[in-house]
Amino acid sequence: MADKEISQAVIGRLPRYFRYLGDLKEKGVERISSQELSDIMKVTASQIRQDFNNFGGFGQQGYGYNVNYLYDEISKILGIDKQHSLVIIGAGHLGKAIAGYTNFTRRGFVFKGAFDCNPELYGTKIRDVEVRPVDEMEDFVRKNQIEIAVLTIPKDQAVPMAHKLAECGIKAIWNFAHVDLEVPNNIQVENVHLSDSLMKLSYNINRYENT
Amino acid sequence: MADKEISQAVIGRLPRYFRYLGDLKEKGVERISSQELSDIMKVTASQIRQDFNNFGGFGQQGYGYNVNYLYDEISKILGIDKQHSLVIIGAGHLGKAIAGYTNFTRRGFVFKGAFDCNPELYGTKIRDVEVRPVDEMEDFVRKNQIEIAVLTIPKDQAVPMAHKLAECGIKAIWNFAHVDLEVPNNIQVENVHLSDSLMKLSYNINRYENT
Incomplete structure (x- = not known):
């Protein structure tokens, strides 16, 4: 190819x-x-x-x-002529924002599951998808052959979660946690480090003011 | 320097x-x-x-x-030894997620105002900051000498909003809308195009499967 x-x-x-x-x-x-x-x-x-x-x-x-x-x-x-199933781990505002992007659906990314460790969120819905306890994630990913996991959880939880995801055969992680993940080479990782982006903005404000 | x-x-x-x-x-x-x-x-x-x-x-x-x-x-x-005031335009899930990052506060980014065009959100609070009608944005930015505007609004609204922000003296735009903004050179723009990031992930899944 x-x-x-x-x-x-x-x-x-x-x-x-x-x-x-x-x-x-x-x-x-x-x-x-x-x-x-x-x-x-x-x-x-x-x-x-x-x-x-x-x-x-x-x-x-x-x-x-x-x-x-x-x-x-x-x-x-880009591989977006095919469908890619995804789950969101972390059903807070960021997880909800991502699930809500109609653009993703249009481009073949199918939102299949949402997981959180907060019992208050269990059973609530994000776009018709029920939030489940994070303990059920591994079974769900295996059974539904999920390809992509979106990590919108704190950085200390993201590292062990990435290991679990690797074990249950995930193909890719879209990582929003503020940490670099170590996963086997067969797992694709794309990081969105929002703080890094904001710091670049701050640098450019500073630089502009000093020129 | x-x-x-x-x-x-x-x-x-x-x-x-x-x-x-x-x-x-x-x-x-x-x-x-x-x-x-x-x-x-x-x-x-x-x-x-x-x-x-x-x-x-x-x-x-x-x-x-x-x-x-x-x-x-x-x-x-990086200019994060100083404080930078910011407003969030678009008080949906993404705006709320960004406002909630404690990391940003720790790094000197001070969340001062939130704006939306949905009347149901007026008066609701995001981390002690009241959501105001978007019509009040220009006055607020001028009076409070806001440096950074975070755009978490749809792309068709982001373009005219960037022009308004330019007129009221904003220094930087952190743009989450899925569009490239045209602003004067004295305004710094940092884009977070989430779809672009997800498409790169999709490309890498595809490429890995075909090797």
Whole structure:
């Protein structure tokens, strides 16, 4: 497959292309040149051509890109043409916010289960999904062949939880806990460290004031 | 100032150093060699030395780094030795989750106001802060000289909101809306595009299965 050769830097840019192409699709745009896309996305046309050349080009000289085709191809490369089941561990505000994103459902991420260690939450519902005791997580993940676990729990709980998830065959962890997880290589981890992001913002405020 | 020369790549790594140094500090560790830090953080000792050399080194040959000193210096570089006031626009689950992070308060980010356009939320409280109508945002930001606005609203509302924020003198926007904002250069923007992150995870699941 062509995507095996693609660098993580290019991959990191694909969701943004996908987002803009989705907007164009919604507006009924059928074709777009790399220059037009460059103007909207504020990246150079040459960067766009280079990125798209990684998976065969997608376009014809002087003709532009077919928006629908490009959208579909990128969705295949990103693996969002298939469904991915997920559970959320930690049914607090962050867990609820994530479960509520309609975008995720649209992109094939199917919210199947929610777990918490707070008995007051057991039986309450997040988008028709019942919150269950966290002790039931392992059975649930195994039985339902869950692919992705979203960790929205404190960092001291996240480390042992990641080990349990590894044991019951999870494929990927989307980690919001403020800690780096150690898991076997066959488990994909994507971290969202919100504090890190806020600190970068603080750095940039500081830098701007001192220039 | 030394930090003017530091590349964004190094800056991007600073919050992680800061996090690990904070953990070491909590454990009472006073000194650490670049090799020990390398073992914990899973980056090369040479990378650590290079990164720290950007701001004067911080260490003595064969002696290691003073954990407290390094922690304080990085906190100054990141601008989190000062207080930064923030408001949250969008008092849904995500806004509430962000307001609830005690870590942010500890790092000098002071939560001053919350705004929403849903009348049912007016007067309800998020951590002692009353949710106000979004129409009152501009006055509030001006009067209280708010530095950071956190946008946890849908993307179609985020674009006009960013323009309003620019007009009332905000310094930075922490943007959770699934859209790239266009603001003047004097406003710092840090995006947290959750869908992009989830798509990268999906790509990596796919890639792993196909290798």
